[in-house]
Amino acid sequence: MPYDPSAFPPFAVTVDLVVLTVRSHALCALVVRRGEPPYQGRWALPGGFVRADEDLAAAAARELKEETGLRPHGPEGKDTGAHLEQLATYGDPYRDPRMRVVSVAHLVLSPDLPPPIAGGDARSARWSPAESLLGPGEGLSRDGDQPVQLAFDHAQILLDGVERARAKIEYSSLATAFCPPEFTVGELRRVYEAVWGVALDPRNFHRKVTGTPGFLVPTGGTTTRQGGRPAQLFRAGGATLLNPPMLRPEV
Incomplete structure (x- = not known):
């Protein structure tokens, strides 16, 4: 049977970004207020349609730059911005009321970022504590006195x-x-505490991370930005896997 394009409904692919950072000792996610239908005025994850001339990685990198001004890590370990990796694909036929839209979500991790500036079709943008966005009902936060639900299936993403x-x-x-x-x-340690939402014993944590070969490398410098006595500075080592792992405490 010959291929008939008219037999298929409109179809599109998007990328959605879960952009996480640590601000004020809390794990925060970037959300934007939509300026156009559908879900106009609702908070959502940043993202957009994949253009005809770009692959998924390029689309995610473009959206990341438009929304945060960051670029993902470059080749050969060259640090050009943020960690970006593909998260999962979401393809419920009814997830977008406009047409059949499949979203390839990406996870972005970066150090403390400045207040975001909305771009594209977003009316505004902000950092929100992930815990509040994933509170009762998952994806329900509060905007003033009104409960807010994330658009599309972004709460699950x-x-x-x-x-x-x-x-x-x-x-x-x-x-x-x-x-x-x-x-x-x-x-x-405060990163682990923010991501996991638990308090960790400082001495045990220090012993584990400094005792794992290749995890941390001393830079030879110190800092007093935390107050108190000078603290030793480290950089990330070449190890990509931790053995033994840093197990999340049971809550």
């Missing part, structure tokens, strides 16, 4: 992205993506 980050820092060096190029063990 955000939940999956946060859980990916929580799980991966157990066995990989991904937590260092939330840190500046040089950081203290205390600053790294």
Whole structure:
């Protein structure tokens, strides 16, 4: 039977970004208020349609730059901005009222970022604590006195992205993506505490991260930005897997 394009409904592919950072010791996600239908005025994850001449990675990188001004890490380990990885694909036939839209979500992790500036069809943008966005009812936060629900299926995408980050820092060096190029063990510990939502014992944490070969490399410098005595500065080492893993405490 010959192919008949008219037999198929309109179809599109989008990329959605779960952009996470740590601000004021809390794990925060970037959300934008939609300026156009559908869900006009509702908060949503940043993202957009994949253009005809770009692949998924290029589309995600473009949306990341438009929404945050960041670029993903470059080839051969060259640090050009933020960690970006593909998260999952979402293809419920009714997830978008405009047409059949499949979204390829990406997870973006970066150190503390400045207040976002809305771009594209977004009316405004802000950082919101992930815990509040994933509060009762998952995806319900509060905007003033009114409950707010994320548009489309973005509550589920955000939940999956946060859980990916929580799980991966157990066995990989991904937590260092939330840190500046040089950081203290205390600053790294606060990343784990923010992502996991638990308090960690400082001495045990220090012993584990400094005792894992290739995880942290001393820079030879110190800092007093945390107050108190000078603290030793480290940078991320070459290890990508932690052995033994840094297991998440049971809550």
